[in-house]
Amino acid sequence: MPELLLFLHNFFQTLQLVCRMANFKEYKTLNLPEIDKEILQFWETQKIFDKSVNQRSLDNSFVFYEGPPSANGKPGIHHVMARTIKDVFCRFQTLKGKRVERKGGWDTHGLPIELSVEKELGITKEDIGKKISVDDYNKACRETVLRYKDLWDNITQQMGYWVDLENPYITFENNYIESVWNLLKKLYDKNLLYKGYTIQPYSPAAGTGLSSHELNQPGTYKDVKDTTIVAQFKMLKNEQSAAYFKGAEEGEVHFLAWTTTPWTLPSNTALTVGPKIDYALVQSFNQYTHKPIQVILAKGLVGKQFSGKYEAAENQNDLNNYQPGDKKIPYFILKEMKGSELVGIKYEQLMPFALPYENADQAFRVIPGDFVTTEDGTGIVHTAPTFGADDAMVAKKAGVPAMLVLDKDDNPVPLVDKQGKFRPEMGDFAGKYVKNEYYKNPPEKSVDVELAIKLKEENKAFKVEKYAHTYPHCWRTDKPVLYYPLDSWFIRATACKERMYELNKTINWKPASTGEGRFGKWLENLQDWNLSRSRFWGIPLPIWRNEDGTEEVCIGSIEQLQQEVEKANAALGLNQSVPDDLHRPYIDDVVLVSPSGKEMRRELDLIDVWFDSGSMPYAQWHYPFENEEKFKRNFPADFIAEGVDQTRGWFYTLHAIATMVHDSVAFKNVVSNGLVLDKDGKKMSKRLGNGVDPFATLDKYGADATRWYMISNSPPWDNLKFDLAGLDEVRRKFFGTLHNTYSFFALYANIDGYQYGEENIPLEERSELDRWVISLLNTLVKETEGHFADYDATPATRKIQNFVNDQLSNWYVRLSRRRFWKGEFTKDKKAAYQTLYECLLTVTKLMASVAPFYADFLYKNLTDKGSGFKESVHLEDFPEVNDNYINKNLEQQMDYAQRISSLVLSLRKKEKIRVRQPLGKILLPVLDEGFKNQVEKVKDLVLAEVNVKELEYITETEGVIKKKIKPNFRTLGRRLGPNMKLAAQTLGKFGQNEIAELEKAGGFDLNLPDGSVERLGLEDVEITSEDIPGWLVANDGPLTVALDVTMTDQLLAEGTARELINRIQNIRKESNFNVTDRIAISIEKHEAVESAVSLFGNYICNETLATDLQLMENLTEGQNVSLATDVDIKMNVVRREG
Template sequence: MSDKFREYKQLDLSQINKDVLKSWEEEDTFHKSISTREGNPTFVFYEGPPSANGMPGIHHVMARAIKDTFCRYKTMKGFRVHRKAGWDTHGLPVELSVEKSLGITKEDIGSKITVEEYNAACRREVMKYTKEWEQLTRQMGYWVNMDNPYITYDNRYIESVWWLLKQLFDKGLLYKGYTIQPYSPAAGTGLSSHELNQPGCYRDVKDTTAVAQFSVIRDEKSEFLYDGVDSPLYFMAWTTTPWTLPSNTALCVGPKITYVKVKSFNPYTGEPMTVILARDLLYSHFDPKNTELDFEDYKAGDKKIPYEVLAEYTGEELTGVNYEQLIGWVKPDGDAFRVITGDFVTTEDGTGIVHIAPTFGADDDRVAKQSGIAPLLVIDKDGKNQPLVDKTGRFFQIEKMDDAFVASNVNTASYAEFSGRFVKNAYDEGLTDDDNTVDVDISVMLKKESKAFKVEKHVHSYPHCWRTDKPVLYYPLDSWFVRTTAVKDKLIALNNTINWKPQSTGVGRFGNWLENLVDWNLSRSRFWGTPLPIWRTEDGTQTKCFGSVEDLYGEIEKAVAAGFMTKNPYEGFVPGEFEDSNYDKIDLHRPYVDDIVLVADNGEKMFREPDLIDVWFDSGAMPYAQNHYPFENKAKYQPEKGRGVFPADFIAEGVDQTRGWFFTLHAIATMIDDSVAFRNIISNGLVLDKNGNKMSKRLGNAVDPFETIEKYGSDPLRWYMLTNSQPWDNLKFDEGGVDEVRRKFFGTLYNTYNFFALYANVDGFCYKEEEIPVEGRPEIDRWVISLLNSLIKEVGESLENYEPTRAGRAISEFVNENLSNWFVRLSRKRYWGGEYDADKISAYQTLYTCLVTVAKLSAPLAPFYSDLLFTDLNKLTGKETDQSVHLAEFPTADESLIDKDLEQKMDIAQRASSMILGLRRKEKLKVRQPLAKIMVPVLNGRFKEQFEAVEGIILSEVNVKEVEYLTDTAGIIKKKIKPNFKTLGPKYGKIMKQIAASVAQFSQADISTLEKSDSFKLTVNDQEVELTTADVEITTEDIPGWLVSSEGELTIALDINISEELKQEGIAREFINKIQNIRKDSNFEVTDRISLKIEKNDFYNQAVSNYKDYISSQTLSADLTLVDSMENGMGQLVEIDQNVEARVFVEKKG
């Protein structure tokens, strides 16, 4: 082992990244960081599984830097941190890329390619970029346990998911229902939103639209509407799909929209009527010019129709009013024909009242369910509910309906004409666009009944099926649901216990989402995913859900015995054995599970429900499935307090996961365990390019994380990302910012270390001396130690509160401003030359302590350099027993070392120094030229005491000999007074302005009266005002006749007269500086001794001889001689003053 601190020529963070990684691997540091915490309380982190079928991007570094920071922090706080890596492996993107790379479609599975091959291809595809992900994880220093990651396609993972589904099933939270989805009657298939968004699917078509009149039922709920009404009263609603009107069961209004009641005549029949519609849309339906027409003059058939607005109502008021069914073909079962509210209603077109047909619109279905409105359904011969339009796109035929239902609910006389008709002509091969559509016929029917206000053709954009080019219908399709609405209150209550960062995402985005919760649609008609473990008989009366392979296995055996299957496809599997070898024998994916036909308790065949489940369920199940719970690791879920793996203490992902992973985790944990899944959460914002645009490969503005890490190392990248903006704000990623962090923070820290190492090596300091008690150290040491402890407190609190930005910024501020720019700069002289005495040792100990503490504080954020710094320091001193900073304990602040008074004093010193340097600059006085004195006005004793304490620091920093304190009595200080708004404002309120004006008028005498008696009375607006010194701020701003600088309460004057003696000292310092430069240029060692010759010159002869000893000691010269003339070419010319050059010869001695 070397006996010196390592010194560096330059800071290469990229190389350090590699070196430190290597040592982590050699020392197995990551595993040690867990094993050394064995038996301690756990800190549980859940890794949101990424999908490895895409390359990792720079935004992944962001999220993972956050995750890693807190896991490292908690490790240093002594917790045993659980963080298991995982992979999200299911879903449509995988299927699509497999099909693309193999050049096949789903139909080819089983023919062109075997199921086994397809399955294998999916497994390969989904792990395509595993290597890159692992590499990024490693290089960026993200410590997550990759030894045994959870993989969502793994049979054991699926088994846990099945177990969860079974729990939901048993609790009655899993049911089969329907949602409104795009459906192509021509192709006979449902369409995904993905398919609908393909180019060309949305097309402008011309359809018959109708504004229909819904007749209000007069009762106690609607009575208020009848004031002044003498004709039938209607709600007006517009539709572009009149064929949905027979399925209407509600009308929807916007709660905050204003509606008007208008008296007029029906344009088609001329019958008097009163209608209700949105005020904003009045003139779209009634010509403003007609408002002056006389009702008496109107005859049926007139083009110009008079109208009159009778009253206004808000949507809220209209809610609950009942109306008559518009088209009485089929009676719905349940509550219907009522006005409800919906937040999606606008007054952009139509009437501001939306016709609701729950079976044919997603919004319709949603608001109807929320308001308890029944959909309009018919019952078929099998006793199943069906919408009024069947899957081929025609009105449900009467003969296919249940007879009893027809008798009780169907008006066959009026419906017969429409029964079996296609709702779009495109579906009927015998029809063309020229034939009358159902829409037209329904509109004509309404016209005749005075129920149509306006029927017209209208061009609008409508989705079409990409396979058949025919229009799509929104249609209720079977789906399996999780009844999340049943636990809505619990979800909300538990959410309120979660610490969200930022809070707004939790109470706002997530909270609102929970408030408007609908049941979770689990079904996906896909191939590569977790199959629903549900088998049903064909008539749907018998259902079985399986929560383990063992249960399914047993049922298969029964089915084989019953002769439904020839053999058990999972033959050889041993229930209860959890090794890879056993689970490799089976595959729970499609289509293997589809081939399983089971036997129901009544002996009928049971077939699997063909759907897969939402991949979000997979990832939301990870708290359980990652450990194959409850089949294995059960004990970890019922632990003594603080020792388990559930729930998570912390998770972090992008804010885009709010309704994805965050929700599914929360929902599943709530339903299964009545518990939160996570206690603390950071949802981070996006990483944009430096112009604020979204990064995309297409635009070429995506930043490659590997290149960035290679170039700068991970630390500057992580630090930049964590400190540039709060994690939850979007980050405008600018490479220049990473470089700035490298220079400003890491560069300065490195410089500070190198400075330390340089002199510590010269003096042989290796912290073997007794620790000098802090109270025995000089002011500046105590000051920096005080700040250091304040910093420890702040960083600790910030990380405790999941605020990495505050932590990083505080560390950076400390290193740059306080440690480097003040402590080291002021203490430099203490390190070089001189005795190895207590002061010097104190200087080393203090700086060492600061450096090693900064290493520990920054370790969670910048794991690489901090570890190098820590080990470089510790290798020699052996002060710490831990091999790595990541195994060390996080520092705790020693409150007794925090000295706010001292911090204030040093603040004065810093400000005073900078002011004096400013004055010197103004007068073009070099700092090397000593000056005689500064003068400081003293307003109170405390200030004088503080200034005196740092007097020496200021004087040496600005090269001035003494301080003169000016007290009031001298009468040369001019004072300035300013009211203290914070104390006066609440007391005097309205007359504040006048008080401020009066105070501004105070004379010097007034001010001194106030100071002496601590009271001053004035009258403002006939009100007596008494001021005390606490109500004002008194400062000095001028010392007449002197060069003065003033900042806040601090005022300093500088004496710029230079005596002969000062002049000579200045010359001496000038020589020292020049000689030092020569030493350095000649590459002398810091410790080399020299001999010195200076050619005589009357300008400086006296100065050199007077300050001979001073010059010699500073430059380590053994002899200094003034010579008459230098031999030719010897020595070099240096400038001592303007136009004065000296020839100096420097020679290394011995």
């Protein structure tokens, strides 16, 4: 009886017994979402997360920081991505024995929350304090912040993200705020906090400054046409500038400077030139007044500015012929100079409406600036420090004052007020809006146009024209934004720039380019951190000042505030107390007293919400007021991960605060993941409707398939093109195959009553196949551990997948099947079980961090009835590598077997010979003994796999192998260098004889062009077999296989017999016979089957459990069967009773 049927026989005999003693649960289908639910419940009831953390010792921590999401918005699929990465490495470290506490957190402040509240209440910022009290407004914010907390909790749970949501830090809580205040106080004490006047985007129409975030809303930059002026600034004569006045008509020389915002011209206090730029002194005539002029501008822009009416003159004398009204105006370059030569020259104020209230003598001169380009304009930049950030910067550096005048309260203010109107100092222009858009009924001529006319009349305008460019607009009012100086509190980040840069070098960035590039460059060009936000819902700046700003106090704790309040109460006769809620408006009511006895009120600003989140390492523990030990144990973080968009957000704020306050990094390793795009690579957006619902995805595909897909598809720092088809593939290919492999194991293990815990059969007593797969397994463990430890999970998942699919399932199990069928529980069978079991069990641990649900499911199925196991795979230790088990030789052997099989199958396919047809032999050219020995060990596997009778080695002595030779580039390249080409050519021309000679001599002398001789040894060349003339041959790299397709009668008959068996078995199955039923077979007499029946009758009967097989003429009953093309026969199969 063939093995299979024997096995089936046993199977049914023992079925009942088996059912009772089944150790391993069997499943019909794989339902990942179902498994998710089951495992989720298990984790919850058994508190597996807690156990996984608490079973590890406190002094072996791996510190992770959770970047707090805002629960004000719904979670998206990209959050699943980011959190998968966090989870993977935290789980991995847990398996490696680390204690990984993960405190969750919520970001609760900030603009998005204010916006959504305003939208819901149907109000705008202006209404706050009017239509709605600040008090009510803040209450509404507080209620909104955790609006979607449930959804977040759900996604967290459903995706299997382990984070402590029981005790999260929440940024609006007083404890959190107190810690933040403490940090601010420390910065204040280090003199790193100051109030400054800077140029910020400001919307006069809305009366508020705008953050860069607001300015980057879609649609804020619009194309506009503005009146632009190239103005003439009259140079003053002194020692330095005297040279430029030689021969100047009327003794006037002008600088030309261009502006797209003429309304800033009255505020001009400097002209900026590029020190390295070449400038030219040009003689010509003004096109509006026709007066002779001599002007200075960048040499490279002369042609651009002197275009249209202007025409280059041959020589200076041509200029004398010019008459006003001539069509062409001549110009001539008199002199050239470097920008650096111009620096320091003074000029006459262009529009003398006012003077800076301080250091006016330092104004109106030429200063250097690196930002000056010669792309457009004149290469000389009109500089109004009150209305340009660059302007303010270079002016400050050069000691040039800004155009600030004193208002009626003696406060310095710019010439434009906060409504966007010119101040009274501006004479005829006073009270006019600087942008026509600010008027309800705009006048015909804008301020820009009027200024242009005025300058033209005064011979101060060189050119006036319309210019199209993009300009930022307030996203709320749609009106243009002004760059306007505002009072703000700053953190002097620039003071710690170098230290931040140094510390950053010690951080392991994934990918490295983000750390060096995006983050490194950012640190190099670091600006002071503008902390101020004039908003309502956020952490209030804890600084109180007296009215003139001469006295101030920075509060660093509630206790200090308490003391100050008491002091103030005593001094001022008040009865205040520290408010229960540290937010506005309550905190604004607190009045403190200065050392000199004056009232101090809080600076009304809130702080940037980014400071909130950057404070989390300290504030999450309410440090330093509590938990000092805990904080010390958890600082800095070993690992954080967020999207790249956090580079200048959270990553920076963490780094900055840690550097400035603790002179330390905040994190040692950071993974910044890319965006999640739709399958076509487009950004997901509500507008396009191409977003992927994370809940629906998890419901349908399960968390593991989603996570596995995200990690394995591409390195997380590349953008991920999220395609549901990919999820499906992962589910089918990886999880499906793994599940089937387990099912196979469970099926037979239960039948045999296999149980783990039996004595392990020593590896050396197991078969080649077993030792091979164990070797691969150990290699896999080694490699995956390396990848995970290096925060690079993608190759780990790919290797696990390859192992499971191609090696374990499709090779080991397939080739081992017969061992599992065998009736008796032999040692070999036991070895097979143990091997497969060990592979599966190890795989659960390797995959557990990426696919926590299925891994645990499988682990539990494998270990349920065993002893000495953990409750969950997540309480396990990562597998240890056993280097002794790794046998590269064995891996090589099996690789040969797989490739030879594949080559033979490919040849069969080409010749259209099906595998069922046995063939005589395979010829394998052997170039060295080692190869032969390796193949010999897997010979039987190969022959069985490809249904060939024998494998014959042919060696060179037989002279039938056609060989190919090529140089070993790796060894030779370094030695030969430029002569490499010669070597390749020479070897390329080698015929069979030359190759044979080289082999015999063990080398070859290569004559080099310089007359010297280089000896090439055998290790310097690669000789492969290429062909066996007269045979059917296929190659795969160095492997060559020939197949003997000669068909003997014997082989043909056997092939036909196997075809017959196949058809008979089909009939058995169609007829619903029991697998143990005996049958009788009648076959219509046909010459195609005669020899098969006569030679292999017994074989056919054995395989089909037939007791009788006859060839009959004129068979009347039975069915028609197609045996081969053109061979149709009739066959009758009947069940034998009894």
